[in-house]
Amino acid sequence: MNVKQVVGMALLGGLLIVGCKSQQGKLEFLSPKSGDNITYGQKVPLRINFPDTTVDSIVYTVDGQFLEKKQDTTAVTLDTEKIGLGARNLVAKVYKGGKEEVAYSSITIVPEAPKQYTFEKVKEYPHDIKAFTQGLEFEGGFLYESTGSGANLISSIRKVALETGAVLQKKEFTGNDNNNEPYFGEGMTIIDNKIIMLTWLNKIGFILDKKTFNQLGTFPYQESKEGWGLCYDGTYLIKSDGSSKLYFLDPVTYKEVKSINVYDNAGAVDYLNELEYIDGKVYANLYGKDIVAIINPVSGAIEGHINFVGLYTNPNRAPNDQEMNGIAYDKVGKRLFVTGKQWDKLFEVKVIAR
The missing domain is CATH 2.120.10.30 (TolB, C-terminal domain)
Known part of the structure; x- marks a missing residue:
């Protein structure tokens, strides 16, 4: 392996580490993602990328209305029949050590094709x-x-x-x-x-x-x-x-x-x-x-x-x-x-x- 290869691998490794750290540090909805259309009647699991899986609590809301509170990072299910058709804003507020982080997702619940x-x-x-x-x-x-x-x-x-x-x-x-x-x-x-x-x-x-x-x-x-x-x-x-x-x-x-x-x-x-x-x-x-x-x-x-x-x-x-x-x-x-x-x-x- 020559010097250029060693340097190249070192740079690549550094980028991967930075990328992983960047991804680990981002609290976001993995599903449903913002902009998704969800068919009315589906029960949709809310999955989130948690930078840290040790949390004090997580509060989920839909259009500002309380959905569920959890003390762990397991998925929450969204029942679309209960919230109805239309544009909906999902929010997950994660609390740990007196600090709050927030993830957002805007979706639209639509019916089946006419x-x-x-x-x-x-x-x-x-x-x-x-x-x-x-x-x-x-x-x-x-x-x-x-x-x-x-x-x-x-x-x-x-x-x-x-x-x-x-x-x-x-x-x-x-x-x-x-x-x-x-x-x-x-x-x-x-x-x-x-x-x-x-x-x-x-x-x-x-x-x-x-x-x-x-x-x-x-x-x-x-x-x-x-x-x-x-x-x-x-x-x-x-x-x-x-x-x-x-x-x-x-x-x-x-x-x-x-x-x-x-x-x-x-x-x-x-x-x-x-x-x-x-x-x-x-x-x-x-x-x-x-x-x-x-x-x-x-x-x-x-x-x-x-x-x-x-x-x-x-x-x-x-x-x-x-x-x-x-x-x-x-x-x-x-x-x-x-x-x-x-x-x-x-x-x-x-x-x-x-």
Whole structure:
């Protein structure tokens, strides 16, 4: 072995020693690592690189909430079902000899990949091409539809004959709010003899008499900043605001009492638009896509995607302002209806698993 080899080996040995000391001195999560997506339902062991395995205690927290305290370095199990979907911050605080060291890991808990569905077209019905559809309901043999403004269109609530598409009754919203902003109609739903209708940026909702369309009152938004979609599950009004959240409102006071984040297996899903509650699930138009998401309203998981690409084939369809928007369900006849903004057709469809 020559001098260069000896020197080289000495330098390499020194680097290895420094590297080992550096690694030994770093308290960090080995798993799950920051940035990891964890599938909801998994029980995940929290493994940490401890520079020194002799400790007085270790306190584990999730988003600041106590998880577990230990007097040794054995793994702690994180039950994802107990903490739910979404971004979560894991912290391990290690105490020894009156000193504290901290390790962090930021993860996202996501559901399994959504089931994929396609459609079968059952029947076509005429639809007012001037209807900038924002909300849609089917009740008592009629469609109830809320529309927005744009291109000389005026926001409205209307009662529509299914078979002919004829507008049987209509109320237009031509006034302004306190900021002199014109009312832009958005999603709506029906509770007994009342229609509840949102506005987009005006931060208020309207309470209307279902029979006469006369205004009975208004209510302000709270944490939700905009009005997009609205449905009713029999207990709560469920509202979207264009974000990845769904808000749950008391149907008497209209106060927002809770919210959930909506996720698929890739992460948070924004642009939740028009909503319909069907057999325990929330169906949501995804703005800008011919796709309807099927959402679990308890967990926030997107459990399915219905791909409606190819349903509306009008060659004159514009790329903007003619998005798919409008889901209605006939609870008695078990029929599903869908349409879009300024579409000349409304479709009865059957959902088929792929």
